[in-house]
Amino acid sequence: MLSEFDLIKHYFNRDRPARATLGIxxxxxxxxPTPGMQMAISSDMLVEGRHFFAGAEPVQLGHKCLAVNxxxxxxxxxxxxxxxxxxxxxxxxRDWLHGFSTxxxxxxxxxxxxxxxxxxxxxxxxxxxxVFGELQPGHxxxxxxxxxxDDIWISGTLGDARLALAGYLNEVPLDExxxxxxxxxxxxxxxxxxxxxxxxxxxxxxxxIDISDGLVGDLGHILARSRVGATLDVDAxxxxxxxxxxxxxxRRAYTAAGGDDYELCFTxxxxxxxxxxxxxxxxxxxxxxxxxxxxxPGLRLVDAAGHALDLKLSSFDHFTS
Amino acid sequence: MLSEFDLIKHYFNRDRPARATLGIxxxxxxxxPTPGMQMAISSDMLVEGRHFFAGAEPVQLGHKCLAVNxxxxxxxxxxxxxxxxxxxxxxxxRDWLHGFSTxxxxxxxxxxxxxxxxxxxxxxxxxxxxVFGELQPGHxxxxxxxxxxDDIWISGTLGDARLALAGYLNEVPLDExxxxxxxxxxxxxxxxxxxxxxxxxxxxxxxxIDISDGLVGDLGHILARSRVGATLDVDAxxxxxxxxxxxxxxRRAYTAAGGDDYELCFTxxxxxxxxxxxxxxxxxxxxxxxxxxxxxPGLRLVDAAGHALDLKLSSFDHFTS
Numbered sequence: 343m344l345s346e347f348d349l350i351k352h353y354f355n356r357d358r359p360a361r362a363t364l365g366i367x368x369x370x371x372x373x374x375p376t377p378g379m380q381m382a383i384s385s386d387m388l389v390e391g392r393h394f395f396a397g398a399e400p401v402q403l404g405h406k407c408l409a410v411n412x413x414x415x416x417x418x419x420x421x422x423x424x425x426x427x428x429x430x431x432x433x434x435x436r437d438w439l440h441g442f443s444t445x446x447x448x449x450x451x452x453x454x455x456x457x458x459x460x461x462x463x464x465x466x467x468x469x470x471x472x473v474f475g476e477l478q479p480g481h482x483x484x485x486x487x488x489x490x491x492d493d494i495w496i497s498g499t500l501g502d503a504r505l506a507l508a509g510y511l512n513e514v515p516l517d518e519x520x521x522x523x524x525x526x527x528x529x530x531x532x533x534x535x536x537x538x539x540x541x542x543x544x545x546x547x548x549x550x551i552d553i554s555d556g557l558v559g560d561l562g563h564i565l566a567r568s569r570v571g572a573t574l575d576v577d578a579x580x581x582x583x584x585x586x587x588x589x590x591x592x593r594r595a596y597t598a599a600g601g602d603d604y605e606l607c608f609t610x611x612x613x614x615x616x617x618x619x620x621x622x623x624x625x626x627x628x629x630x631x632x633x634x635x636x637x638x639p640g641l642r643l644v645d646a647a648g649h650a651l652d653l654k655l656s657s658f659d660h661f662t663s
Numbered sequence: 664m665l666s667e668f669d670l671i672k673h674y675f676n677r678d679r680p681a682r683a684t685l686g687i688x689x690x691x692x693x694x695x696p697t698p699g700m701q702m703a704i705s706s707d708m709l710v711e712g713r714h715f716f717a718g719a720e721p722v723q724l725g726h727k728c729l730a731v732n733x734x735x736x737x738x739x740x741x742x743x744x745x746x747x748x749x750x751x752x753x754x755x756x757r758d759w760l761h762g763f764s765t766x767x768x769x770x771x772x773x774x775x776x777x778x779x780x781x782x783x784x785x786x787x788x789x790x791x792x793x794v795f796g797e798l799q800p801g802h803x804x805x806x807x808x809x810x811x812x813d814d815i816w817i818s819g820t821l822g823d824a825r826l827a828l829a830g831y832l833n834e835v836p837l838d839e840x841x842x843x844x845x846x847x848x849x850x851x852x853x854x855x856x857x858x859x860x861x862x863x864x865x866x867x868x869x870x871x872i873d874i875s876d877g878l879v880g881d882l883g884h885i886l887a888r889s890r891v892g893a894t895l896d897v898d899a900x901x902x903x904x905x906x907x908x909x910x911x912x913x914r915r916a917y918t919a920a921g922g923d924d925y926e927l928c929f930t931x932x933x934x935x936x937x938x939x940x941x942x943x944x945x946x947x948x949x950x951x952x953x954x955x956x957x958x959x960p961g962l963r964l965v966d967a968a969g970h971a972l973d974l975k976l977s978s979f980d981h982f983t984s
Binding site: 363364367368369370371372373374375377378379380381382383384385386387388389390391392393414415417418420424426427428429430458459460461463464465466468470472474475479482484485486550551552567 | 684685688689690691692693694695696698700701702703704705706707708709710711712713714735736738739741745747748749750751779780781782784785786787789791793795796800803805806807871872873888
């Protein structure tokens with residue numbers, strides 16, 4: 343039987359050049375902040391059967407757990423520095439641990455985000471990661487910073503993760519190839535770290551949020567905190583490759599309120615359109631302009647012709663749904 | 664039904680002067696590190712049925728979850744600054760949330776440790792806290808810093824938490840008054856934050872660890888990392904008030920390897936004895952000298968007369984036990 347000590351040693355404690363002053367193995371890790379920089383911090387907890395299916399493939403799961411956290415750093419415009427991992431496992435299974443740590447470290451290494459500590463315990467599968475990033479004071483892409491007249495932008499595409507979930511749950515008929523293609527977006531989301539950092543560093547964007555519970559609900563957080571409203575062109579929303587082949591009603595519903603997208607929704611002044619496109623192009627991340635911040639409170643959904651749409655959408659809530 | 668948004672707003676988001684540059688409510692919290700200070704970081708995850716009984720009293724639980732994390736900062740000698748809380752709950756029950764947040768904030772306020780963010784989700788009860796502290800570079804009480812000739816010290820008393828667990832499990836007969844008294848140490852441990860900070864600031868101690876899995880095992884981490892050995896006078900170990908009334912065998916077993924104590928075990932040069940006692944006295948924390956760091960590898964347990972003791976002890980391991 344693998345002990346807690348061996349589990350950490352074999353799967354999570356790596357001998358490599360460290361960013362941390364002190365890493366795994368003491369009561370605390372020690373980080374030496376870069377002088378003059380602020381620290382951005384976020385925690386996300388993923389629960390089996392809630393955020394991922396029981397029996398989820400461990401390499402993808404290791405990727406996804408870190409991806410959703412890096413996505414929060416991206417939405418702030420922070421550069422990833424380090425993370426901690428707290429892991430409750432029903433049992434210490436070598437194959438699972440090997441896969442999970444492989445997926446986690448592949449993404450962590452790609453973003454130079456060092457695992458510096460954490461906790462392991464027996465229990466129902468639960469994965470809690472806390473990420474640490476750095477950014478210059480005043481550069482953070484805060485939810486309360488949207489301005490009237492700002493464009494609303496979306497990175498990448500929306501809705502394929504939700505479509506895959508619908509396929510798994512047999513809510514929507516999907517052939518196997520389509521399900522497999524859409525499921526990549528569900529299992530292996532891409533945190534838009536480089537785009538977020540660039541938008542913050544270049545002072546191009548005002549407000550940003552990452553889309554985890556569905557665009558309409560998440561954009562709503564920007565509107566509420568910034569005390570503004572918006573009009574959103576639902577037909578301009580960039581649908582994922584698989585969703586783009588489906589009918590209009592499904593496309594509208596899943597791009598506007600699908601969830602699990604981990605794309606960025608950000609606002610920027612109309613004068614910055616060229617700068618936004620240049621920044622996005624330089625990190626090879628497509629961006630699409632989908633609406634406008636307005637003084638009138640509330641969110642108005644319109645179609646391509648500008649006519650009001652009355653979609654029955656709701657943001658995902660972890661306790662009422 | 665309480666929504667996730669309302670849950671956070673009503674029980675965890677407080678309007679008060681903030682240490683954080685940006686607190687609860689955005690993608691990340693923002694901390695502005697004190698110039699020149701290092702950041703100490705630790706995560707602990709507590710699982711129902713593993714770290715606490717199902718149905719545990721929520722005020723005590725809120726206290727304990729933060730206490731075990733603050734204890735890690737104490738063992739490093741760091742000053743608490745902030746924490747994040749990730750919480751998986753079977754349901755959003757108002758009474759439980761009120762109690763839990765009351766216990767958490769009472770301890771957080773006592774140590775000026777601000778809740779700056781986190782996550783809430785539905786799931787089997789699981790509480791993951793990450794704490795952030797600050798300390799001066801070079802002041803950390805690291806596990807690898809014990810020196811041959813150092814005294815070994817223990818704060819407070821040991822074993823009453825383990826005795827209470829034995830009482831609950833009917834491993835040891837305990838009358839109701841004794842169980843109630845011992846259980847305080849199990850449910851409401853006292854993190855030795857002030858003592859740890861002072862030992863670090865005054866450069867009095869070398870190595871430190873907090874005793875969570877039992878002294879023998881936790882001291883073993885100091886010995887392994889410092890590449891030293893030790894002799895421990897088991898009869899010198901300070902027993903908790905209730906345990907002190909029990910027979911020698913039980914007292915030895917539970918002080919040496921009880922677990923859940925959250926006292927500090929630290930080493931300091933013999934020349935610093937007066938300084939250790941003065942530091943401990945100034946924060947009203949009793950400390951007891953219980954052994955000596957030696958060059959010979961391994962841990963030797965002896966009785967009051969200095970004779971070797973062959974106790975069958977094992978440290979708690981979360982996966983093999």
